Amino acid sequence: MSQPDKMGRFIEAMKTVYGPFDELSSDNANDWIPPDNPGAGGHRGRYLWTDAFGVVNFITLFKETAKPKYLTLAKRLVETVHDTLGRTRDGAKRLDGATDEEPLVGGLRIGKLDAAGSDGDGQYHHYLTLWMFALNRLSVAAGERDYNDLGIQLARAIHPRFLVHCLSGGVKMVWKISMDMKSVLVPSEGHLDAATGYVVYKLLQETASKQGHRNGVLKQEITDYWNLMSRKGSLSPGTDMLDLGMGLWMCHIWQDEPWAIKFRSKALPKAEELLDGSSAMMQRSASRRLAFREFGTCVGVTCCDASEALQDRVEDLLAFWEKHMDSSDGDDDLKPISRVMYATGLVVGAFRRGYLEDDGV
Template sequence: MDRNKLHLFVKATRSVYGPVDESSEQDAAEWTPPDKPGAGGYRGRYLWTDAFGVVNFITLFKETGSHKFLSLAKRLVQTVHDVLGRTRDGSSRLTGATEDHPLNGGLRIGKDSATGPDGDGQYHHYLTLWMFALNRLSLAAGDPAYNELAIELAQAIHPHFLLRRPSGCLRMVWKISMDMEDVLVPSEGHLDAATGYVVYRLLQHTAQIQSGGQATVLKREIDEYSEIMHREGKLTPSGDTLDLGMGLWMCHFFKGEGWADGLGEKALQMGHRLLGEDSSLMRRDASRRLAFREFGACLGIQCFGPDEYLRRRIEAVVGFWEKHLRDHTDEDLRPISQVMYAAAVIPGAWSSGYLGE
């Protein structure tokens, strides 16, 4: 354990969730995540940021051996389900959900506005990230209930994001309404199908381990994601640093499979261009860069496996933002930037094999 990295990791976590490192075991078991500033978004909850928060707490649990961080992860999960799993006024669960099955209605993004081009709704790539967080918590805590919740969410959202045309051809959509009844953005996220394929396979694998059998849960959904992701031109690296990184992150779980190795190697080459010291992005002033997107690239490259050049470039990018993050990050983006900074410093539970699976 690198104590300096751990110090930076904890400092970033404190900036979003408060002085949790100082809490006792009892405090952690009764903790309520702050709503101001919290993770940003609606009532302090933003699904992407809190997914990173959960996984980062698991990293702290493994790095320190303190069970209080596992308790904090559980409390954050419960709060997200109680806020983003309900209507915006908090009066009821989302359509289709019940107290016994809280994720049957999906989870809201947590946008401040209810409507409009950047209004609330449900994003596929946020939901799959939350499933991953639940899966990691299930493994870390040795509790199948969290993976079962992730599977519940996976099954609930799938038919609303994957639609079959009259021709019989499958397509995906990027954003749906809070009640999952309407398509809000009909275009397809660049790697949404591949990410769904990876995360659903992880959920299936964990179900097999925890049940001691050959679980076939999510087989149909996995087959449908596979159908879309293997179409010509789908498995290509992105020139966007966040997309590039998250693509590498998902590929690293299945290194050794042709599709993952092929996409991963192309993405690493793109990483050389994007993060190279002579790239146009790296020459920009901090005010013209987005920290959290670059942290996504750093996380993904580390998970997949950087060469020595990329290792040095990751250190340079993280070091750059250690000097500029506070002064050159919009207040609304600070929570997401801080949790992703922590993951870039210590990938931890984001990495395959870290939890012994």
């Protein structure tokens, strides 16, 4: 597929989530309000994971088209997420501890449709670190350090809430906490949460240093994550398509570090097996698969500059879902997350380290 064709499909996929934004003038972009219908699929139209991809994708559009309005849309989406997911579900007040001056001190809600229950609202570490990455990319693309500072604000606020001191004297991470960050909802540890924390926090810190202030601002937090991810068996790639893909994406950001080289060497062969046309996964019907999870693998493989043969398998996977995505996700809540991640699978753009100017590599 040619690059112009990919960009056309990229825009069309994004429009199914964020409306006909490509028709906006530069002036109208300043007043744009991200729609809650179709929206990102979450509570009050916002879902943190989906909108994180949305922000980075708008930055990609800005770089690919040189149209400033797309950078404006990224900023407007950030503002809307902070004013929706940074508040209680009724929108009456900011989350505990947050203020208008420090809007992310209370973290950010996931945006789940239900307030409670097994799939209820709360805060996920891996969603929050992805949002920090989006803020960092916006800071670099716009040349405005306030967005990276917001990422640091969020990083410092959530870090002690997800780390739990055990009776044995050790420290572990938890997977999900309550909306007010006062209680643990899921005590198990996210597979790559510590490593992703290390990667993103280090990126925030590096950017702050390049922007001329706050050297070593996240030094202790980065050390904590390093200690957690260095435990035996903590960095083995899994076989889940999304987990594997986001792991590859994560390690490409610091690709020359020994742990990242080792992870990549183990993960890419797994990706080759999973994406082989004869694999059990690829032989399943679309109705028994989740598109967005498979697009995660597409993103990770592409960011890692994998072999041409493996990249061809990514192209085959995208082509498969182009035929089946409408029928498989219908009007359910997975449509927005599938569409934004499909767009990124087509053009990884700002998800790739080094894509933005002054990126340091």
